[in-house]
Amino acid sequence: MRILRLGPLGITTHRRTFAVGLALLALLAALLLFALSAGKADIGVLDSLRAAVGIPVGAPADFIVGQVRAPRALTAVLVGAMLGLSGAILQSLTRNPLASPDFIGISMGAGTGAVLTIWLVTASSLWVTAAAAAAGALATAALILALSWRRRGIVPLRLILAGIAVGFVAQATTQYLLTRMDVHDAGNALAWLVGTTTGRTWTHVTVAAIVMAVLAPIVLWNARALRTMEMGEDTARGLGIAVGPARATLAVCSVLLAAGAVAVTGPVGFIALVAPALALRVTRNAGATLIPSALMGATLLLAADQLAQQMPATLQFPVGIFTAVVGAPYLLWLVWRASRGGPA
Numbered sequence: 001m002r003i004l005r006l007g008p009l010g011i012t013t014h015r016r017t018f019a020v021g022l023a024l025l026a027l028l029a030a031l032l033l034f035a036l037s038a039g040k041a042d043i044g045v046l047d048s049l050r051a052a053v054g055i056p057v058g059a060p061a062d063f064i065v066g067q068v069r070a071p072r073a074l075t076a077v078l079v080g081a082m083l084g085l086s087g088a089i090l091q092s093l094t095r096n097p098l099a100s101p102d103f104i105g106i107s108m109g110a111g112t113g114a115v116l117t118i119w120l121v122t123a124s125s126l127w128v129t130a131a132a133a134a135a136g137a138l139a140t141a142a143l144i145l146a147l148s149w150r151r152r153g154i155v156p157l158r159l160i161l162a163g164i165a166v167g168f169v170a171q172a173t174t175q176y177l178l179t180r181m182d183v184h185d186a187g188n189a190l191a192w193l194v195g196t197t198t199g200r201t202w203t204h205v206t207v208a209a210i211v212m213a214v215l216a217p218i219v220l221w222n223a224r225a226l227r228t229m230e231m232g233e234d235t236a237r238g239l240g241i242a243v244g245p246a247r248a249t250l251a252v253c254s255v256l257l258a259a260g261a262v263a264v265t266g267p268v269g270f271i272a273l274v275a276p277a278l279a280l281r282v283t284r285n286a287g288a289t290l291i292p293s294a295l296m297g298a299t300l301l302l303a304a305d306q307l308a309q310q311m312p313a314t315l316q317f318p319v320g321i322f323t324a325v326v327g328a329p330y331l332l333w334l335v336w337r338a339s340r341g342g343p344a
Contacts, residue, residue, distance in 0.1 A: 017283045017292060024295035028077065031302045035073035036065055039309070067201075075200040076302040076319070078208035079261045080271055084297020085219060086257035087272030088279070088290050089250050092226050094159055097334060100273035101137075101258035104163025107269075108170040109140025110262035115177050115189050130207055130263035137259035140166055141251070195268035195320020197305050204264045211260035215253045216294075222246050222253075223290055268320045270327025271297050271304075277334075 036048035041064055047057045051065035087100040101107045113136020114129045121128060147162035174193070178186050225246035228236040233243050258272065275297035279289045282296075301319065308322040 014283070014285065017285060017289060020279075020283050021292055021295060024292065024299055028295060028299050028302065031299065031306065032073055032077070035076075035302060035306055036069050038306075039064070039069065071202050071205050072197050072200050072305070073302060074205045075208060075264060076197050076305045077298045078205065078212055079197075079265050079268065080275070080298040080301030081294040082208065082212055082257045082261040082297070083268065083272040083301070084275035084279070084293040084295070085216065085290060086254045086261070087297070088276035088293035089219065089226065089254035089257075090272075091276050092230060093247060093250060093254075095230070096160065097277055098160055098273070099163075100270075100276075101254070102267060102269045102272055103167075104144060104160060105165075105167025105170055106137050106140050106144070106163070106255055106258050107262050107267040107272075108167040108174070110134070110137035110259040111193060111267050112136050112170045112174045112177070113139070113259075114263060115174050115193070118185055118189050119177050119181050126203055126207055126263070130211075130260060133263035134256055134259040136170075137255045137262070138252070140170060141255045145251075191318075192266040194318045195266040195323070196318035197265055198318065200265070208260060208264045211257065215257055215260075218249065219253050219290060222250050226250055226290075266320060268301065269324045270330065271301050271323055274327055274330055275300055 033045055036052055037043050037045050043061045047061050048065050050057045051061045052070040056062055090099040091097055110133040113132040117129055117132035144162045144166050148158040178189060225241045228239055228241050236243050276293040279292035279296045283289050283292050304322050305319045308319050
């Protein structure tokens with residue numbers, strides 16, 4: 001077991017978890033280099049790195065890497081990390097492997113808030129869209145919690161069912177708003193709603209980085225409380241954990257992480273569902289693995305984005321569609337395992 005410290009912040013991690021984290025970092029770095037250098041215009045790795053950090057290397061590398069590939073790749077990394085972290089928190093709080101922001105309707109609520117802003121505010125900025133997505137996600141989460149709450153707390157099955165129901169309502173609201181929009185705005189909103197990293201700029205990277213920089217330290221600060229609550233609320237209280245405030249803080253952080261991801265790329269499905277489960281399997285931990293989940297989410301989304309880009313031109317499609325196609329079989333397998341009484 002290792003204890004990593006950064007000032008007052010301490011993170012306890014097992015050796016295997018530490019090794020898995022390093023391996024995921026190495027894989028993520030390799031994927032980033034590939035994303036910067038590979039494509040229709042092959043650019044050397046060193047030139048790609050220089051162009052990515054703003055060192056002039058000449059046309060067309062300065063534009064292709066500095067303005068197209070680098071922001072797109074970094075957006076995928078940050079959004080994937082946000083979704084992985086959000087999913088890990090939700091699954092730990094509810095003790096349910098199906099509790100992810102896209103599956104229980106939170107991402108749909110964020111999408112509804114963003115589309116409403118696009119409809120009401122002409123030429124709305126990304127910051128306004130992000131705020132609207134956060135408001136939509138928080139309102140959706142509050143409604144889901146209200147519907148699933150009982151005297152002894154959240155009922156996991158009711159949470160899933162309420163999330164699915166509220167998600168359908170949010171989706172129907174979004175579709176209605178699309179019918180009321182100008183054709184041009186509706187087309188842009190539809191392209192965004194499938195989940196895409198295409199056309200992302202440094203502004204999108206900045207928004208995602210700020211959301212991650214603000215929320216990730218709060219989540220890590222409460223990581224011990226999250227792990228302790230997995231042993232039961234009474235045990236957590238006995239160990240000095242303020243269960244109510246810690247749970248509320250983590251839940252809000254999870255919702256805001258998902259909302260930030262939706263604001264930047266649109267709803268990208270299954271990353272928040274799959275990344276925490278894969279992180280648990282490779283680390284073999286009994287509880288939430290926050291940092292590996294974030295790294296797994298970043299790696300999965302960047303890999304999916306690169307695979308989508310490498311498809312023939314006639315078959316290329318947004319990364320949100322690609323993750324849905326790949327993630328759906330995993331969900332079916334998860335349900336099959338649960339029906340046979342095996343661990344999810």
